[in-house]
Amino acid sequence: MALSLQAFHTFSLPSQCSQLCEITDLTQLQLLTFDSPFCILGEGSNTVFLSDYQGTVIKMATTGVVIVERDNDYLLEVAAGENWHQLVAYTLKKGMPGLENLALIPGTVGAAPVQNIGAYGVELAKFIEYVEYFDIATKQLIRLSCQQCEFGYRESIFKHQLKNKAVITCVALALPKLWQPELSYGPLQQLESVTAQTVFEQVIKTRNSKLPDPYILANAGSFFKNPIIENQLLSELLVAYPQLPHYYYDEHHHKVAAGWLIEQAGLKGYRIAGIEVHQQQALVLVNHGGSEGSDLIKMIQHIQQQIWQRYQISLQHEVRLMNNDTECHIGLGELA
Template identity: 80%
Template sequence: MAQSLQSFHTFSLASQCSQLIEITDLAQLQQLTFASPFCILGEGSNTVFLSTYQGTVIKMATRGVNTTERQDDYLLEVAAGENWHQLVRDSLAQGMPGLENLALIPGTAGAAPVQNIGAYGVELAKYIEYVEYLDIATKQIKRLNKQQCLFGYRDSIFKQQLKNKAVITTVALALPKQWQPELSYGPLQQLDTVTPQSVFEQVVTTRNSKLPDPYVLANAGSFFKNPIITNQQLHTLLQAHPQLPHYVYDEQHHKVAAGWLIEQAGLKGHRIAGIEVHQQQALVLVNHGNSNGDDLIAMITYIQQQIWQRYQIELHHEVRLMAVTDECHITLEDRA
């Protein structure tokens, strides 16, 4: 019996799957056969189903937060199905700040470590104590500490070695009692009064002004990763584009703003069928309806080509694209 997926991913393309299973407790998860193909889903805010998915979608809906006060920090053990923004709000309200820069990122706690969510100078990895997951092969619950999760920029072991082998069940966060604000990004530098609440409110205000509400206008948030380029590439680019926003990544590399590249290429408002580069934030693609997966692929392809021609930078999409049986990646090499 086919199940519509349109309401289960925030980009809201018309799509279906063979079966949808909602998981509310771990015993239920351990009883699944995981016959392939299968797809693990949280709130669907970073996943787009391009067409009919010929497999089982497993939606994680487990709830619960267990808080332990320790000498120097608070340990929050969070079930995978908990809403991320609600967790940020609740921990702040209970006097446990630290996550405020990550406010209003859509999705679940269980999805957060997969791509090491980050915003306004903070990545989730900073606060991870451990992640527990179901080992699909053995049906055992296993635990990885922060180092074992192999976190990188929008990356982790769950996107690489453990892809399709693990289902995250619990995310444990350590929030230090000694609060240290992170104010390195734009609007946060202008705060008159710096408190966890003022940082939280500024992040929420800024995100709301830039990013359309996916439940009002269908979108999947920031669609492309900020490219990481060599210092030499940056030096060359800055000669032609001195306003290019850039941030140190490591000694040899800088991160540059994908949204700025797309905007400067004149792509805001560019439209293919009902898919549009958002008028306020060029990093976001929106879906006005009457569109399909091919329209979205055409839009991704067009943007990648324009950015390559203009800057010799290859853009990679951050959003997970699900095809008929598996995830797919749209790259310039596909068309070389």
């Protein structure tokens, strides 16, 4: 029997799946056959189903947090189904700061390492001690160190070598007792009283002012990655666009703000069917309803084409897109 997926992904396009399996105990994973196709899902805040999914959606809903105090830090072993923002708030309440810059990022703890979530100058990889996953082939639990996870900007081994081979079950975070604030980004630079709590509150305030609540207005958060470009291109762009926000990435590259590029291209408020470039934050696409996956594809391609023509920058979507049986990637003028 087909089941609606509209309530299981925050972009809320009309779609269905053949089977939905909610995992509340890891022993359930042993019983699954993992016949292709299947899709691992947390809270669906970074996944969009473009069409009906001809397979099984496996929703991770395990819970639990174990805290181990060590000499120099706290080790948190967190089940995959825990809500990320609730974990951040919990750590501050317990006097274990460090994650405050990552407040209000939607989704589950298990989904967080897949794309190495990050915000306001901090990436999750900074705190990862290990990630535990269920190996689909051997049905064993395996732990990878932070280095073995091969983290990069919105990247990890789980998007590449371990894609469709692993189900993340636990994430272990090491929070140093010696707290050092990260205040390099935007509104955090103006904070008068710097504590983990004030950083936490400012991040929430800033995100709420820019990002619509997906449970009020359907969206999948930041839709596009901030492009990493060569220094030569950046130098050329700064002549024409001196206000372009840019951040050091490595000696040969800088990261530039995708939202700024989209806004300066005049795309705020641009609409195809019920899908719109958000009026307050151009990095976000919202779904007013009455839309299909094909409308979203047209919107993505239109934005990519405009950004390429204006800046010679290839914009990549950050959100995971699912078609009828697999994840897909939308590039300039094509669906791959």
